[in-house]
Amino acid sequence: MSTLIIIFKVIIALGILNVWLLRFNKKTEWRGGGAGSMNEEFEKYGLPVWFVPVIGFLKLLFATLLVISIFKPGYNLDLIGSIGMGVLMIGAIGMHIKVNDELKRSLPAFLMLVMSAIIAFA
Template structure:
């Protein structure tokens, strides 16, 4: 189970870095509404650019904490809990604008992976 939790941490890290650094200004099939960039997506949700950078910063910080928690396990709690809350928010935003359920899939997967990491951290797995 330890290797599955490590894999979850790495998957979240790589995915978040990809979205917030490499695909920030590119369209994807997962963007909310008809947005073609992160800025357009947050605007579609009715959120400010400041909120976009705050959310992005928290997601990147959480992803880094998850990666570092492979070697410093106490950080897993902070990274996974923050990521889970952010993913609930992402799902809520997709629901708010009546996106097809498919667009919430990445956020749902990261939510499940974050909960898996938390369960492992607390010894439930």
């Protein structure tokens, strides 16, 4: 496994863990619609409240699969994790567009999408 692919997997996983566990209720410059928390961000996107735990679970699941795939290659965990994460990042970019966010707010999702695509096709 190439070092770059491992680095991308770790970056994605740490990014997701940071946003969904450490900064869940904190305002950041990247939050959609200028929201102050994850729940408020989803509200600004016009998504139902039950989407928050579902999307959070999926993002944490796919990030975990990417990390596990570093230590247990050969089970397609990297493919599942990267494709799943890529689909979620496309959705995230779409939500930023929906609320007319400046492009800068979509940058983390775009970079994770690119890294996920590289992992999937490596």
